Amino acid sequence: MSLKKFPTLIAIVSLVGLTACQDKAEPVAGTPMPIIQNDQLRYPAGHPQLPLLVSTPATAAKAIAIELPARLVWNEEKTQRIYPAFAGRVTHITADVGQSVGAGQVLAQLASPEFGAAQADTSRAVADATLARQALQRQRELFEAGVVARKDLEQAEADAARTQAEVARAQARTSLYGSASGVNQQLGLRSDIRGVVVERNLNPGQEVRPDGTGPAMFVVSDPSTLWVQIDAQEADVGDLRPGVKVGLVVPTLSDQKFEATVQAVTDQIDPTTRTIKIRATVSNPKRLLKNEMLAKVRYERKVGSGLEVPATAVFLRGNQHYVFVQSQAGVFEPRDVTVSYEGPKQVLLSSGLKDGEQVVSQNGLLLARELRIAQEAAHAATQAKP
Template structure:
């Protein structure tokens, strides 16, 4: 009995086995649903990624000299465009330096070696022609005074001798050769007297006294604008030949400050716009609200080998005496009245020997075009050929477009 009970399942066991049999199909169905959901999700994800990949693959497209950026491209937001404008009265700007007008300027050196005993003129003093600026005690000048005094004495002696010989010859008491010799001596004495007197007069002295006091005089009317002389200073006429600025500097500079010269540095490109007699407008950093008028007087015939510029000289009206010599200024030269196209200088880039700009045809579409420049005016450039008024050019980001175009042409 015990063996038969062990081999036959009880009622509880049969009920448990039946419940397990009924639960197994449910588990299988649940697992199948999960697998199906996973497959469906993978399929949907794959479809979504496959639809997004082409959008991610879109980028700048290059077609010849045209570059096309897709809508929404981040590069479009970094670009700035501006229209090409038509301007009148184009100008060029040159750098210049103001100097004394040499036609109204004299640099005074001492004609004799000596010591400065008195300084009469100072900087800013208006002087007249032949007015004394300083006094120099000079033995050489004293020698010139002595030579003039001696020549005058010799002339008086020879004059008396000639008068006496002429009287004797008229009475037959002297031969003709003595008269001729006396006349020759008179001519030589007269020439020497004139020479020494003129030499002394040239330096502002006279033979009335031998005081060795050489006056330094101004040769023309003007204003003392520079002074490089001190009391007791030893001066020599050969100082101007010394190779030292503190030695060959003039003792005085007398000029007319109301008339200045200006030296301009023009490039080879600007040379075509320079003409003798052309009006110029001079601007100084010290007087922003003032414009000083002038004209171009001389244009150099050679090019400076170091700076590769052409020197041009002009004259400037400085009646108010606001401008100072050795000032650096800027000069505006008006070109012809022909209208010119104008763009920002940031829109121009150089590739090889050619200048280019990018013209916007539509949003995201840009065409690279070669242009010919006329001249640059501060932050703008005048265009001769390659653009038309009203076209829109890229001002910020043209180098980015060029890099994208280069990268697109290689791919």
Template sequence: MPSLPSMLFRRSSFATLLIAGAVSACALLAGCGESAEKTAVAAPPAPPILQGKQLRFPTGHPQLALLNSVPSRPATDIVADLPARLVWNEERTQRIYPAFGGRVVAIGADIGAVVKPGSVLARLASPDFGAAQSDTTKAGVDVNLARKVLARQRELFDAGIIARKDLEQTEADLARAQAESARAAARTTLYGAASSINQQLGLTSGIAGVVVERNINPGQEVRPDQSGPGAPALFVVTDPSSLWVLIDAKEIDIGSMQPGTTFELQVPAYPGETFTGRVIATSDSIDPGTRTIKVRGVIANTDRRLKSEMLVTARVREKMNGVVVPATAIVLERNQHKVFVQVQPGVFEPRMVTMGHMGNREVVLSSGLAAGEQVVADNALLLAREFSVAMEDAGNPTSPQANQAK
């Protein structure tokens, strides 16, 4: 028979086991309750329902916080930013090419030099120009000889020795010699001295300005056939106090870019400053590669802060009719533009619209939307995806959404 102390030890051990089992059971039940609670929290929200053309979200749906809506406003004057580039004013620019072949013997002006009409930029030793000078001299000799012959013929005609037709032929020979002499002299005078044969051809400036480009070196051989499309000029002289602005305008902007229209230039090199220009010409064709219209403007540059080939932005103000919405609200679907209108809280419907003007931040809609309507400005693509999913579910009669819609 077991002793009393051993019996008491067994009872206390059994009680301890019972208590441990109860604690484990409570912990297990608590864990099950927590899991059930977590399962209930992690349950997905009810999806939106498509009713007709409207998509209805349940109250408190988490995606509603992402679909920010803003009211559309009437369009008045909008600002359009167009890419542009500064170039030399070709009405005040001269590109100098050689009229005769030869070798460069001296450079008279370098880049940055201020020149006047007639200033010698470079001098060439040109046998071709020497031949032209020789032709001028020979033409002058022929004129002198023709005059002497005509004087003798008149004496003979007065004496009755020759016929009138011989006199008239001599007069015609003198007229032809004079014409050839004038032509040869004009050619050589245009490029240099016509009174001597020195073969020195001077490249001169025909305008007042600044030498902005030089593509010639001493000892270089130049030829007239080197001048052509794409070939660099030996010298470029321009008046930098006026520059051209080449603007790439979209088709919808052409109405605001007529000759005489003023615009503002924004130059990255001078942040916060604006320069005012004026449109002087508009192209009659559209560039097939970029689908833009070339617009040419002119801008004053008396302080010469602006430089040729600068990339700038031309800002013009355009009068538009319609409503203005953020550019992020536009969704493109099958070559058509649409927006999503919030007709009431949590209810959205698509609306096909017509673009009047597309800017970087805002667009103008000429039709399809009234002023004051709430347009989804953020995550419009997300809403378009929800519409697509809802339409697919509505076409499936076994889906929960289709049953809920019924």
């Protein structure tokens, strides 16, 4: 490149740099911040945060809806868990899950040598009792003939009574499991109640033990009624007394309405969850409700007079509750209130608000942050004045 062209290039570069400096954009004014005036936070009209601050009116309430977690379980008064009384091997299964069974029906058969030994004990006791009766008869005849003494007759009578008692004991044991006499080693697992097989935990050929450490071989229950296990707070005990009816809401059956009746209340608090266990019953004729379903129990608690606001509207500063009241468009004021009941969704206030006043129910934390920033800015401006 010729040296004569360097002044021209330098001039072009200088001209481009000057143009770039002249085209720099003017600074844009930022969004005006809210200000503090008479302990109120005031937003300028059209502020972008105003649509986020949703307000809800405080409403008078004499009762508040209480919602408690609950769980559905089998009605234990109509449920039987069947375990084997003797060790054995499963030879035949006659009932399955979902099948209706009657009282005394055999659900499965076991081949059990232990049960065979019990049957043999019964047969041996019967034989001993027969022999003792015959011996007693001979002793009576001999006593009447004057051949034996009275003490020999009394001993024979005692032996006969003892063997008869042993027969009664042995027969009671074997007849309890379906065999009063005979030795066949066949042990039947029977249902003592009428209901539905809701659980089966055995297979053909399985060896079972009577230790009771594992699950029940069968669970038979009447699913037309279920228990409702309610986790209540201490304040709920006064309302949920035996006989009280409550609503039952199941999320998967939201279009169905169920009503449960409180049956029993425990006298202790669970040390882990700090809740009180309450049991209710619910009718289930269509069998829509299932064991281990999660649900919610709802009832209304009488609270006298007060104002109800959403739980998201109430904040805690130290030990003092407060809300943000919207007195007019863009004007918000923090107000101390007294809480008489605090629920997961609704809070009842006994003082600090009037019926119909608007409280901020959404994005209140944003408002609290803006209030703190405005207070700090106002304090700094005050300190800067001479």
